Amino acid sequence: MGIRKKTTNKNPPVLSHEFVIQNHADIVSCVAMVFLLGLMFEITSKFAVIFITVQYNVTISTNEGSEETAVNHFHHGIKDLATIFFYMLVAIIMHAIIQEYVLDKLNRKKHFSKTKHSKFNESGQLSAFYLFSFCWGTSILLSENFLSNPVSLWEGYPHTLMPFQMKFYYICQLGYWLHALPELYFQKTKKEDIPRQLVYIFLYLVHIAGAYVLNLNRLGLVLLVLHYFVEFLFHVSRLVYFSNENRQMGFTVWAVLFVVGRLLTLSLSVLTVGFGLATSESQGFNWAAGNFNILFVRITVLAGICLTQAFMMWKFINFQLRRWREHSQAQTLKKKQVPAKSKSKKEKANGVNGVNSHGANSPKAIKEKSS
Structure with missing residues (x-):
């Protein structure tokens, strides 16, 4: 035994x-x-x-032909904090499921280093979330006809009433980005990575909550869908790069779409907040009615969006410069190795020829000749 x-x-x-x-x-x-x-x-x-459940239900009756139909809409309130807390718990559970049943199994097969392991987990989680949020947000945009009618982004402001899908979308978005804070502890994030992650978590929470509270939910939804699509491409390209470092075409496509996304974000923001709301009839500040269409709020919103886009472009330029330096260093190393190898081959060939040419004049050969 x-x-x-x-x-x-x-x-x-x-x-x-x-x-x-x-x-x-x-x-x-x-x-x-x-x-x-x-x-x-x-x-x-x-x-x-x-x-x-989603709170603050308002039933509105609409006349479609000869029949009256009741349509449910929702507005925001303080009770939404409780709903956000519950779906933050759901996000933590979903994070653990994706980590255990998908990412950990792939990590065991690929045998990544510790640095790649953490980056692979981060990109795997975010790519799944970005894909889900992009598809869900696109379906809302198509069902509400926001893309075919861009004037609806500012027309009829304040947009205090939202359909169920849009309000639930914002609740889930806030719950997800709040769940990212305890995940820094649960995932044992490195101290040097915590400031970077805190910055983008804070930016997401401020922009999403700002659009939700200021009743700019339509503009916020369009910008989120646009941003999530670009970020999804980046993290998918990152996952492909970790599996095969020679595949870097995805980063080139992402770089082009990133710049286009920043330009579209600024254009839509200026068009909606700077021109659409500025010329709207509903001017003034009214907390009860949800109207925040005053000059100070508009300037603050535009300044926040412009500063965020400038910060992202600065990070993007630094990222591209770092990639260019790494690529140039790799190319110089290859150029140095190629002449060294060719030189060593020539030396070997000269050594063999030298032995053959000087072999006749060796002491042994002289003795043989003299004998």
Whole structure:
């Protein structure tokens, strides 16, 4: 009989940092189940509904022909914070599922280094989210005819009432980017990477929440869909590059679309906020009516968008310069290696010819001749 090795199970202490990190998905799932179970009881269902369902429903009757149809719309309020919190928990669970069943399996096959491992996980998570958000946002734009009628981006402002899909889209967007904050702890993010990730998480939260609260939800939706498409291409190109470093065509396509995306973002923002809202009839500040169409708010919104686009272009230029330097360094190394190899071949050939040519004048040959 073979001797069985003793298995050492090193389980971390309960509620320790390592325990929470290893089991955070199960812990969050239990918290989410508490809200779902609350729907089963009449006493707790009133509170559980606030977390799970979309709040602030408004029913509007419309006349289509001879029949009246009721259409549900929604506006925002303080109770949305509870709904955002619940879908933040859902985002943490989905993050763990993608990580465990998709990305970890690919990492085991590819055997990435620690640096590539973290970047691969980041791009894998973000590419899945960007693809889902882009497809969902595009379907809303097509169903609401925002692309075919660009005037609707500012016409009829303030857009306090939203269809269900648009409001739920914003709730999920805010929940996802809020979930990215605890994920920095759960994923053991390196200290040098935390400031970079905090910056883009903060930018996403400020812009999405700003469009949601200021009732610029239509413009925000268009800009998010445009931005997510460009970012999806970048992270897919990054994943392809990690699998094969010779495949860099995706970065070239992304670079062109990135610049086009920045120009479109600035153009739509100036057209909607700078011209459309400036010439709108509903001027003035009214918190109760959701009207924020005053000069100070318009300048603040445009300044925030322009500064963000300038910051992204600055990061983009630095990224392209770094890639150009790395490429030029690689080319110079190749040029240095090629002459060295050719020189060594010539030396070997000269050495063989020298032995053959001087072999006749060797001491052994002279002795043979004299004898």
